[in-house]
Amino acid sequence: MDKLASLLHTSPAIAWMVAKLVIVFGGVFSLAALWTWVERRGAAMIQDRIGPNRAALFGKIKIIGLAQPLADGIKFFFKEDLVPNDANKGLFWLAPFLALVPALMGFAVIPFGRSFVSGGHEYHMALLDPGNGMGLLYPLAIGGMAVYGVLVAAWSSNNKWAILGGMRSSATMVSYEIGMSLAVVTIFMTAGGYDPSEVIKAQGHLPWAWNIVRQPLGFIVFFTCMFAETNRLPFDFAEGESEIVAGFNTEYGSMKFSLLALSEYCHLMTASALIATLYFGGWQVPFMQNPPVMLSVASFLVKMLFFAWVFVWIRWTLPRFRYDQLMHLGWKAMLPMSMVNLVFHAWRMSQGH
Amino acid sequence: MGVVVKKVELSWLDRTYVWPVMKGMGITLRHFFRQLFTPTAKRYTIQYPDMKKEMPEGYRGLHELKRFEDGAIKCVACFMCQEACPARCISIEAEEFSDLNITQGFEEKRPAKFSIDMLRCIYCGMCEEACPKDAIWLRKDYEVAAYDRLAMQYGKWDLMNTYAKADGKENISEDPTPSVPRRTIAL
Numbered sequence: 298m299d300k301l302a303s304l305l306h307t308s309p310a311i312a313w314m315v316a317k318l319v320i321v322f323g324g325v326f327s328l329a330a331l332w333t334w335v336e337r338r339g340a341a342m343i344q345d346r347i348g349p350n351r352a353a354l355f356g357k358i359k360i361i362g363l364a365q366p367l368a369d370g371i372k373f374f375f376k377e378d379l380v381p382n383d384a385n386k387g388l389f390w391l392a393p394f395l396a397l398v399p400a401l402m403g404f405a406v407i408p409f410g411r412s413f414v415s416g417g418h419e420y421h422m423a424l425l426d427p428g429n430g431m432g433l434l435y436p437l438a439i440g441g442m443a444v445y446g447v448l449v450a451a452w453s454s455n456n457k458w459a460i461l462g463g464m465r466s467s468a469t470m471v472s473y474e475i476g477m478s479l480a481v482v483t484i485f486m487t488a489g490g491y492d493p494s495e496v497i498k499a500q501g502h503l504p505w506a507w508n509i510v511r512q513p514l515g516f517i518v519f520f521t522c523m524f525a526e527t528n529r530l531p532f533d534f535a536e537g538e539s540e541i542v543a544g545f546n547t548e549y550g551s552m553k554f555s556l557l558a559l560s561e562y563c564h565l566m567t568a569s570a571l572i573a574t575l576y577f578g579g580w581q582v583p584f585m586q587n588p589p590v591m592l593s594v595a596s597f598l599v600k601m602l603f604f605a606w607v608f609v610w611i612r613w614t615l616p617r618f619r620y621d622q623l624m625h626l627g628w629k630a631m632l633p634m635s636m637v638n639l640v641f642h643a644w645r646m647s648q649g650h
Numbered sequence: 651m652g653v654v655v656k657k658v659e660l661s662w663l664d665r666t667y668v669w670p671v672m673k674g675m676g677i678t679l680r681h682f683f684r685q686l687f688t689p690t691a692k693r694y695t696i697q698y699p700d701m702k703k704e705m706p707e708g709y710r711g712l713h714e715l716k717r718f719e720d721g722a723i724k725c726v727a728c729f730m731c732q733e734a735c736p737a738r739c740i741s742i743e744a745e746e747f748s749d750l751n752i753t754q755g756f757e758e759k760r761p762a763k764f765s766i767d768m769l770r771c772i773y774c775g776m777c778e779e780a781c782p783k784d785a786i787w788l789r790k791d792y793e794v795a796a797y798d799r800l801a802m803q804y805g806k807w808d809l810m811n812t813y814a815k816a817d818g819k820e821n822i823s824e825d826p827t828p829s830v831p832r833r834t835i836a837l
């Protein structure tokens with residue numbers, strides 16, 4: 298890293314920052330693109346079909362259809378970019394970015410590997426170094442911003458189906474945010490801090506000391522809320538093709554549509570990273586005190602991708618909820634459960650000290 | 651009179667919702683792995699251009715005009731199929747041919763032209779039913795497509811060669827017995 302930095306006439310800190318930027322955002326972005334393929338392939342397999350397996354590079358190299366996202370991307374780029382006549386043009390343009398940027402930004406504080414020291418510098422495997430004062434409050438706040446992407450997309454396209462979808466999904470996001478935040482607060486409480494590195498350190502390397510074992514109730518609440526937050530089935534009220542055409546992105550086409558779709562997958566990646574960090578020990582490798590850096594990154598990736606897969610898996614298992622069931626679940630089940638979780642752990646901590 | 655809908659009583663375990671979800675996920679995962687480890691040939695999906703569906707017995711596909719060993723057409727141009735065809739897509743022109751007609755005044759008939767408009771054909775199989783000579787068969791080829799309308803007009807030789815490749819026979823484009831100009835000798 299030092300060598301590279303001197304080659305580029307910058308300080309190691311800046312070189313590392315740039316490298317991290319490229320790795321994290323490039324990585325998340327390409328994983329999200331890849332996940333569109335995983336989703337379709339997984340869905341097909343679950344339904345005893347085969348799925349997209351024919352897209353080939355140069356018409357020849359057909360690696361189980363992995364070129365599909367590429368082909369989709371090219372197709373989306375070359376499609377006609379329509380803007381409805383009566384749409385609010387500015388916001389219509391802005392909405393895909395409003396959806397995509399927060400979905401990517403949430404990843405910034407999540408440590409994806411163990412910090413290491415080299416050449417007298419300490420390198421942290423997270424875009425924002427620990428101790429930045431925001432910690433895990435930041436992805437939660439950014440997650441709240443995601444509502445704007447959906448709502449602005451819905452409102453600006455001047456279409457009643459779109460606005461219905463946007464309203465429904467923003468109501469979902471808002472009502473599930475509370476349960477989710479309370480579940481996370483419990484973790485902050487037991488970990489004694491809201492910095493992700495502290496949360497991970499508090500969980501240690503033993504799988505039975507991870508938060509999933511210590512707070513199973515909190516995990517269920519958080520996990521469910523993540524589905525609502527990312528707008529995925531069984532809570533994908535922004536869409537709902539049987540009821541409101543295509544929902545908030547009815548009027549979108551070409552690259553703008555693909556950005557909206559990608560933002561959902563970026564959101565999914567961030568959500569799985571959050572789940573892995575909060576409940577499954579982040580980059581901790583089971584039964585290993587100080588894992589090699591690469592191993593810790595691999596461990597984090599495995600956990601994150603597993604949860605990303607669970608998102609896909611659940612999507613093709615469960616049907617969509619009815620809207621009142623969703624509100625019922627959010628306010629009358631998730632919120633009390635996370636309250637109970639919070640109070641229980643508060644009580645236990647008060648007994649402990 | 652109303653209908654009494656019986657409500658299913660859910661056990662407390664089912665009411666939690668978590669357990670049934672996990673059961674459902676088990677089912678989907680089972681399907682996933684079953685599909686993942688099934689070789690391509692055994693899957694339900696037939697990947698069309700690479701794999702083709704074996705059509706069942708009695709399938710009515712593209713027609714074939716049958717021929718004898720020596721390549722002579724079996725059809726005797728009796729017009730039964732043309733009459734039977736509900737889509738009116740067969741058109742036949744008959745001709746006489748025989749070596750025997752010189753010596754014995756014995757004549758035989760065969761189609762000089764035999765065409766089926768595949769765009770109009772509805773593959774009902776009536777022609778096959780009507781034929782007294784078993785000369786026209788609807789067999790299992792279902793890939794009847796072309797880039798223009800004219801190519802869908804199948805002539806006599808097209809119809810005789812439709813399954814030549816599948817059966818390992820030669821393509822033919824000539825009758826073994828030359829046709830006799832009508833009434834020139836027999837008179």
Ligand code: SF4
Binds near residue numbers: 739771772773
């Ligand atoms: S299959 Fe039916 S429609 Fe087609 S040529 Fe024979 S009789 Fe006519």
Ligand code: SF4
Binds near residue numbers: 728
């Ligand atoms: S019914 Fe048979 S023999 Fe008669 S014209 Fe048709 S194909 Fe030829």
